[in-house]
Amino acid sequence: MKPTNNQIKLFTPATIGLLLVIIFGAYTVLMRFKMGDIHTNMQDDFPWGIWIGFNVLGGVAMAGGGFVTASAVYLLNMKKYKPIARPAILTAFIGYLLAASSIMIDIGHPLRVWHPVVMWQIQSVMFIVAIHVLLYTTVLALESSPMFLEKLKLDGLKTIVEKIMVGIALFGTLLSVLHQSSLGAVYLIVPYKLHTLWYSSILPFSFLVSAVMMGLCMVSFLMILSSRFFKCSLNMDILTGLARGALVTAAFYLLVKTYILLSGPGLSAAFAGSMESRMYLLEMSVGVLIPLFLLLLPGIRNSLAGILLVDILVICGVIINRLNVSIFGMLRQAEEMGVQYSPNGNEIIISLFMVAVGALLYKLAVKYFNVLSYEDV
Amino acid sequence: MEASFLVDMTKCIGCRGCQIACKQWNGNKTDKTKMGPKFTNPVKLNAKTYTNIDFFESVNGDKLTYDFARNGCFHCKKPACVSACPVSALVKTKEGSVIYRAERCIGCRYCMLGCPFNIPKFEWGTVFPKIQKCTFCHDRLLENKIPACAKTCPSGTIHFADGIENNLKEARRRLSENPGKYFNHIYGEKEVGGTSVLLLSSVPLDQIGYQKVGDAVIPDLTWKYIGGIPAVIGMVLAAGIGSWVITRRNKNMDKEDNS
C-alpha cells in the first residue's frame, strides 16, 4: 500500500454531512452541560438509554478489532496483518475516546469521572468497567502513538514505544478481554429485569466472543471502506484471512448463544412471537446464522462483495445484540413499571454526533497521518 | 442491631400519614400532580418521594378489595445498589440502612439499573443531580428514634423492630395465628437473599405492584464475574506470553532459515 494522503479531499459531500451532524450535536451537547440535563427519554424506571446501549456497548464492541489485530500482530506475530494494525488500533482508540465521551455526557457528574480511580469499590462491575476504560484508552493511545510521534518527528520516543509494543499489546489484550466481558457482566445485576433470552451467567463470555467476531469484521469492513473512500489498494489475502477468523468465532459464538438459550428459557422462547423473540431472531439471523452460512460458502468467503456483506451483517447483528441487552430486553420490565422507552431527538442527535465525530477523526487521521501506508519498520 | 420494618398491609388504612411524615422529615419537595385515574399520588416514587401508598382496587368473585401497598426501599441485607456503585456512594450501614453519600456519586445510575425494586431515583434535569432514596431515616436511627413513617403510622402497619429476626418472628406468628387472613408469604424473608423490610399482605404481592424477584443474592451474581478476574488475568497473561514466546522462536527460526 502506498500513502494516498494527498488524494484525500477535505470537503466531500459526506464530510459536509458529518459536519452538519457535528454542529447540531455539539449544540445539543452544550445544552446538556449548560442546563444540567437536556430532556431525554431516560427516566427513573429506565435509567440507561441509547447512549449506553449504542455508543458505549456498541462502540466498544466495534473497537474489538483493535485488540484482535494487536494481539494477532504483536503476540501471535502474524506478520500478514501488520498493515491493518494501525487503522484497526486507531479505530479502536477513536471508538474508546467516543465511548468515554458518551459516558461523560451520560453521567450526572462528568467532573467526578475520576472518582472511581480513588474511591475503589471492587464489588462493582461499574468500577471494573471504569478502570478498564481508563487503562485501555491509555493503552490504545500508546499503541497508536507511533503514528503521531512519526509526524512530530519524535523518533526517539517512537523507538522506545515500539520496543515495548509487545508488552503494551499484551496488556491491551488483557484489558480488552476483561473490558469486553465486563460490559456483559454489567448486566449480571439485572436477573429480574433483563429478558431471559439474553440474561445468563455467561453473558460476559458471550460479549467477549461476539466482540472478537465483530472486531474481525469491523477491521475488514474498514479496509474495504478505506479502499473505496481513500482509494488505497486492497489486500485480498488479509480480507480472506479475517473472514476465516470470523467464520471460526461465529461458529463458536453460535455455540455460546445456543448454550444460553437452552440453559435459559429454552428454544421455544425464541419463537414465542413476542417483541423480544423477534428481536432475538433478528439478532441471531443477522449477526450469526446468515453470516455463518455465507462464510461457509468459499465463493462468498473469497469475494469482496461477499465479505463486505458478511461484515455488515455481523456488525449490525452485534449492535442489535447490544441494543437487545441494554434496551429491548429491558422494556418488558419497564412496561411492568408502567413506562416505555424510545430515544428522543436529543439522544439520537448526540449518538449520531458521536458517530460523526468518529468518522471525521478517522478521516483526518488518515489524511494527516500515516495510517493506511503503514509499513513495518 | 439492624433496623427492620414489618409492613403488614392488612392493617394499612391508606391514610398516607407515612408519605407525609417522610416528606416532612426529609424536607422533600413536591411535584404538580393531577387527580386520577387512581388515588395514588405521586403516581410513583421519584427523587422527591421516597415512599408512597399505592391504591389497588380488585374484585374477587363479588368481593371487592381495596388494598394499600406501601412502596419504599427494602434495605436489602446484601443490596444490589451498594454492590453496583463504583464509588461507594451507597453503603449499607451497621444500623441496617442503605444510605447515600452524595459527594461521591458520579451519577452513573447503575444503582438504579441494579436495584431489583427500582428504588433509587435520579434528579433528572438538574445540573448536579443526586440519587434519592429512602434512608431508613438513618439520622433518626442514630438518635435512637424510629423512622418518621413508622412513628406516624396510626394503624401499626409499619412495625419497627431492632433486628430483622424479631420481625420475622412476629411475621411468622401472625401467619400462624391467623390462618386464611394472609397470603402465606413473608416478602423479604428470602427475596434477593433477605431484606430489612418485610411485607405481609392478604393478596399475592405481585397483584399489588411488588416485583416478582427470586432469592438469589444479586451482588453474588456480579461477584462471580469479578471474583474470576484474577484467574482471567493469569490465563490471558500466560497465553499471551506463551504465544509470544513461541511465535518469536518461530520467527527467529524463520530468520535463520532465510539467512
Added chain:
Amino acid sequence: MTNHWIDFKNADVILVMGANPAENHPISMKWIMKAREKGAKLLVVDPRFTRTATKADVYASLRSGTDIAFLGGMIRYILQNNLYFMEYVANYTNASFLVNPDFKGAGELNGLFSGYDEKTRKYDKKSWSFQMDDKGIAKKDLTLKDPNCVFQLLKKHYSRYSAEKVSSITGTPKDKLLEVYKAYASTGRPNRVGTELYAMGWTQHTVGTQNIRAMTIIQMLLGNIGLAGGGINALRGESNVQGSTDHGLLFHILPGYLPSPSAALVDLKTYIEKLTPKTKDPRSVNWWGNRGKYITSYLKAIYGDKATTENDFAYHCLPKIDEGMNASWLNLFDQMYKEKFEGFFAWGQNPACSGANAGKVRTALGKLKWMVNVNLFDNETGSFWRGPGVKPADIQTEVFMLPCASSLEKGGSISNSGRWAQWREKAIEPVGGSKTDSDIMNELYFRVRQLYLKKGGKFPEPILNLTWNYGPKGKDGKIKEVNTHLVAKEINGYYLEDLYDKKATPPKLLGKKGELCQTFVHLQADGTTACGNWIYSQSYTQKEGKIINMMARRKKDDPTGLGMFPEWAWCWPVNRRIIYNRASVNMKGEPWDPKRAVIKWNADKLDKNTQKPGVWEGDVPDGPAPPMADEKTGKYPFIMRADGMGALFGPGLADGPFPEHYEPLECPLPNMMSKQQVNPAVKMFFDAKGGLKEDSYVSCDIRYPYVATTYRVSEHWQTGVLTRHLPWLLEMVPQQFVEISVELAREKGIKSGEKVTVSSGRNQVWAIAIVTRRFKPFKIGGSTVHQVGLPWCFGWQYPEDGSGGDSSNLLTSTIGDANTMIPETKAFMVNVEKAKG
C-alpha cells in the same frame, strides 16, 4: 361520645355507620384494629366502600339518606328474633312505660305521628305523653305485654320495616342487611358488647337526629349503653368542637348544655321552673333537677358582684331568642341574604366554602355592610368580593382581616370526642403580629366597653357588668394579655362563701371562700358559688389549698385495664370516663360482663365519706347511691333523664317519638314507607308557599338523576384552607374529584381521570372523574339508582391557577335537620356530564 376513643378496643362488634374513621379519625383505627385483633367484628355501612370498609368484616352499602330504614329493619330483626337483652330493657329503659292511648304512630297515620299540624309543620306532643299513676309516676307493665306500653308500640312501629322493604329503600342487598343485623344483634347478650361510631354521615340529613335516635334504641335493646366497648359514639370533628359545644358555642345552649333563654322565659324563676325537669319518682336522680344551681352559678361567673339576688342574678342581661326563632347557620345566612344584618364576624370559619348552598352564602356576604374575617389566612370568605363571577366594584361590603394565632401559638385546653379536656402548652410565639383568639376578643371587648362608657347605648349593662378578670391590666385599664389559666379557673368555678355540709353534725366545711370549686355537686342556687360551666367543675380545682390543673395531668396508670387512664387529663363530668356506667351492672351492682367491669359494687367496703359499708369500684359511677336492687336508696341508671330510664320512646324531639324513614329533600324516588315524602317537621325554605330561587330544589327529576353525597378525605382538612396551601397534601389530592361507579361511567362514556361537570338544581362545579368499583349502583324498587360522591375541600382561591376547582357546596341545598338544623349535605341530587371542551 358516651365512651372514649381508647374504649373501642373493648368492643366485640363495632358498627361504623355514618362515619369514615380511617380517613377522618385515623388514630381511632388503632383501637378498632386492637379490637379486631382480639376477634371483634367490624361492620361498615356506607354508600361507598371507604378506606374504613377495607378493614371491615362486613361491608354493606346503602343509598344516602336511608339509614333509618336500615336501622328500623335492625330493630325489627332484634325484636322478632328475641335478641334483645330483656333484663336491661325491662329495668333500665322506658320499654314498660304506658303511653297515652291517644298516641298514634306512623303506621296508622301514613308516616305521621298523632298531633301534626300541617300549617305550622309542627307536632302537638300532647298524645306522646306517658300515663301517670296517682303519685305522678309513669305507669308501667313490666311484662311488656300491654298494647300501649312502649315496647309493644316499638314493635308495632318497626314491624313495617321488613328486610325486603328495607332493601328496596336502601338498595342494600338483603343478605348483606341480614349479615349486619345478625352480627350486631349478637351483642344482645351480657357478655357481648357492641359500639357504634358515627359522625357526619348521620347528622347531615333532614332526619339527622332521628338517625342517632334509631341507634340509641338499638343500643338499649341490646344493653350496650354504659358498658366498656359499647355506647354510641359521635366522632367529633374540628379538634375542639367538643369543647366548643360544651362551652355553648351553639345558638341554642349556654355553657354546660343549659338551654339558651327565650323571650318567654322572662325571669330566672320562670327559666328555672320551665326548664327544670321534674320527677316524683324518688328513685330517679334526675340530675337536671339541679339546673337552677348551674344557671345561677353561671350568672355569678359572668356578672360577679353585679349578679345579686335582688336583680335576679342579672338574668336580664342574657340575650333572649324570640319565641320560635332559631339562630342556626341556615337561618343566619338566610337572614343575611335578606339584608337583615349589617355586619358579620367570620371567626375561624370559611362559610363561602363550608356552608351548604355556598352560592347563596357568597351572595349573602355581599349584602353586608362589613365583615370581619378572623383567621390564620385569607380565605374564600374573606376574599368573596373577588371570587368567581363577582365584580369587586359591585360589592359594598367592607372586609377586615384580623390575623389570628394558630393552635400551636397558644396554650389552653382542648376537649376531644371522649370528653377528655387536655391542657396544651403554647409551642411557639404567634408569628407576624397575629394575636390569639382570646386576645382579639379582649381587644374587642375593651373597645366596645369604652364606646359604651363614652357614648352610652341602649343597653350597656351586659357589657359593662361583665366580669373580665383574665390577667393584669395596663394603664388604659385593658387586660394586657388573656391568661387562659384564669379563664379555665373561672370555668371551673369558685366558692364565693364558705360552704358547709349542713346535714352533718357539726356542719362540715366543704369549701373555703375564694377557693376553686371541687365539684359541681357543691354548686349553689343562692349565689354563693360561681361557675362558668358546671360540667367542667373539677377540671381546675383546689385540694387542701393546693391548686391543681386536672387537665394537665399526664399519668398513665390504667387500674381497670380497660384503657380509661383516669389520671390522664380530665374528663367531664367529674372524670367519669364512661357515662351511664351504672347501666353496665345488673340490679345488684355486678357487672354484666365481669371481664370488662367499668364499675362494680363492693357491699363490704366502707365508704370513706359516709363510713357506711358499700362503695363503687372502678370508673367514677353515675352517683354514689347503691345499686337499684336496694329498694330504698338504690337509683335508676340514666341519671340525666327525669325518669331515670333510657328512652326507647323519645317524646322530646320535634319529629316524632320513634324514628321514621323519610326521604331526603332531594331524592330519586317517592318514599316507599309512607305517603310522607320528607321529614314533616323540617323548616322549608322553599315550597309551594314560595321562597328564594337560590333555595329551590329538585326531587325525583330526570334532569338530576344521581344521588350525590359529600365527604372528606384524610389528605385535606375541611374547606382546605389549612391544607391546600401545604404542597405535600395538595400533591396527594390536588383537584376536586367526583367518584362514580364503573357502571355509570360506562353509561356516560366517562373515563377515569377525565374532567366532568357535576350540576345540581342550584349550581355546577367541574371535577375529575374517579371511576371506581367502590361505588355500586343500587337496585331500588326495580330500578337502578346511581350514587356519586364529592369531597368538599376545594375552593377557588387556591391553588391560584384554578387547578383545584371550587367547593362542592355550590351544589348542596338549603335544608336542615328538624331538630338541629344541620344542613343536609349528605344527600342531594345531581347530574354528571363529560366536561365540554
